[in-house]
Amino acid sequence: MTLRFLSGGLTGGRIVMLALLVAAAILVPVLNLALPESHPLHVPTYAVTLMGKYLTYALLALALDLVWGYCGILSLGHAAFFALGGYAMGMYLMRQIGTRGVYGDPVLPDFMVFLNWQELPWYWYGFDAFPFAMLIALAAPGLLAFIFGWFAFRSRVTGVYLSIITQAMTYALLLAFFRNDMGFGGNNGLTDFKDILGFDIQSDATRAGLFAASALALAGGLVIAVAITASKLGKVLIAVRDAESRTRFLGYRVEHYKLFVWTVSAMMAGLAGALYVPQVGIINPGEFAPANSIEAVIWVAVGGRGTLVGPIIGAVLVNFAKSWFTAALPEFWLFALGGLFVFVTLFLPKGIVGLAKSAVQRLRRMREPQTPGRETKTPREMAAARPSEQAAE
């Protein structure tokens, strides 16, 4: 069934991206683990972890593209879903520490002992089980998105107003998670992780495994996004983006479509956050910061909104630049990021992928200068032939 779904949407660039991700999921761990450090093709572990982190950002960008690129919902709060998924994973990892914490309590994480808590709060129950934690990493962002979207889309909040309330949502969560009483480690968040699924979280093999999991999750996310956007539902989403009220008058419940894609996107962002946390080793309220969500919007814009592959490229490139800048010229990074956003908005409205596409088209046109067979005039020629047309309005 998936194959039928994909048949319409798997264009050249997407197939290449899927192949690259699957190849990376296999090759990078091999090059890291099987080759000696002296070998020229050896990939050092810090690079594996760094790339794994980029791939989780790319999954967040993909999720954002699904709502922004295809349904016109500009979310300035997508990092909230990412962080919620991250917290679910963080809670699992905290419960794996056991007696190895500073205070050696077999059940309570260190910060709870420090706060003199006597027992585990009910909402921490079950997080010692990995499948449960993963379920919540998807369900918590999904549920928040569903409730938020249910009210926002039903009330027909759109455009910049919706963007502002998404921003308010992530800011409210930031403030809430800062509170020690919330039971999520307050300011410090969750950290000092030891193992995941019984494997040492610091070991090379675990790092390589997490990288492979991130690459495969991103590939899976891309498959789902292609299936959604290539279906008739995807066409309705684009219709909503371009002419919302026309879509309503055709009989579509626009709010149901928005709610569907919004919830799917939030769950995808939650999965990205869950994969991010074990690789960076910490989750704290800073992940809810509005700036993070805005940065994700920039990744999508740079790569190319509404292209699926573009946001993946954008997220990786921008974060690569960020890593380089923050090491070499730390004080200039924010200027570079802002400049990049202005440049892309002014000169590359369709991002890197859009630029590549138009370059390919230009090449093709140069190669075959005359396409025979089509007699139809272009609309511009037709308009020119009938100057009275506009005057009648």
Next chain:
Amino acid sequence: MAKAENLLYLDGVSVSFDGFKALNNLSFLIGRNEMRAIIGPNGAGKTTMMDVITGKTRPDEGTLRFDGKIDLTAHDEAEIAGFGIGRKFQKPTVFENQSVRDNLKLALKAPRGPFATLFHRDDAAQRARIDELLATIRLRDRETDLAGDLSHGQKQWLEIGMLLAQDPELLLIDEPAAGMTDAETAATADLLREIARTHSVVVVEHDMTFVRALGVKVTVLHEGSVLAEGSLDHVSSDQKVIDVYLGR
């Protein structure tokens, strides 16, 4: 099921925006398979009337019934479209970034829920219906082009085609001939007369030549209520109509 004789029934409908009465005690009937032209000066309430019928605007008072029993004031746009009321906007509104064929596919009568469309699969009957519509609106050779690349007149036609694809019982058409050449206007009048054989059609229009070509009963709106009703010759000889509209 007994079908009501009158498809659309408006009685004493009033709408005001910030004290301005856009519709003032508006009442009229549209029969089954009737085509009606609605004319009137700017601000007469033509577009507001369409907004009220299609659920975009709620009337302050009055009765709006469709097919005898459905109270249109209690439903939203999507539900009203589902009952069988299709609408064409004054400015042609098509999905510019999608192909002509996809525009028709989106409009085609089919389940409208997200899961129905997610798992939707084209079948031969639907493809054939789209081919038929493409022939009717004379866009067969443009089917793979983006709707945004069509000329103004072609967009108007595509929108009429989308309306037909919905297979509504009542079509509300706002200024279909705006921005069309004389030849296109004549062809559009033919197309609408053809449609009116099996559907009820309400056409709002400024172009008197076009209204004459339609050859149907005319309702003249003025300041939100009906000023005159009858054949075009009858209303154009009405002194009130001449005073407020035609004479100017």
